[in-house]
Amino acid sequence: MISDNIQRRADGVLTFAGHSVPALAEQYGTPLYLMDEARIRRNCRIYLDTFRECFGAQALPLFAGKAASYKQIYRIVNEEGMGIDAVSVGEIHTALQAGFPADRIFFQSCSSLPKRRLCRASCRRCSCASPRASTPIPIRP
Numbered sequence: 816m817i818s819d820n821i822q823r824r825a826d827g828v829l830t831f832a833g834h835s836v837p838a839l840a841e842q843y844g845t846p847l848y849l850m851d852e853a854r855i856r857r858n859c860r861i862y863l864d865t866f867r868e869c870f871g872a873q874a875l876p877l878f879a880g881k882a883a884s885y886k887q888i889y890r891i892v893n894e895e896g897m898g899i900d901a902v903s904v905g906e907i908h909t910a911l912q913a914g915f916p917a918d919r920i921f922f923q924s925c926s927s928l929p930k931r932r933l934c935r936a937s938c939r940r941c942s943c944a945s946p947r948a949s950t951p952i953p954i955r956p
Contacts, residue, residue, distance in 0.1 A: 820851045850883075852891060859895035877921055880906035886913035893919075 820832045829836040832851040840847055859878070866874035877900035878892045889910045892899065898919035901907045910920055 818854075820854055850888075855888070855891055856895055859892060859897055863896055875919065880910065884909050889913035889915045 822830045824830060824835075831839070831849050832853065836849075839849065862876040866876045875898045877898045878888075880889075880899050880901045881903070884906045886909060889899065890913050893913070893915045898921060899906070899910050899915060901910065901920055901922050907920055907922060911917065
């Protein structure tokens with residue numbers, strides 16, 4: 816199997832994190848995007864422990880918000896002590912709506928957004944890939 820949380824029972828039913836996939840599809844409809852919270856938390860802890868072991872107690876691994884910009888994911892990542900790498904104002908907005916602390920949100924952009932929008936978003940750091948703004952710019956909390 817692809818992952819240890821995906822199995823096929825003896826009767827042939829596919830399970831995800833111990834739940835019958837056909838039963839979940841019946842209950843919620845399809846398409847259905849499934850996430851295993853225990854697995855996400857375990858992965859966060861692996862990253863956090865490894866970063867701190869390799870780079871010191873202040874190391875802060877960042878979850879790529881573009882991978883899954885959902886409030887519940889941001890809540891989990893926050894509870895596990897990680898930061899967020901955001902690439903859009905929408906990701907920042909969603910994280911803040913989920914209660915994610917602004918001082919652990921890092922904004923990386925390939926375009927130049929007006930500073931006032933970034934200030935309103937209250938990120939910890941902003942860095943833009945444009946030649947005019949290539950060094951990180953602290954943003955007011």
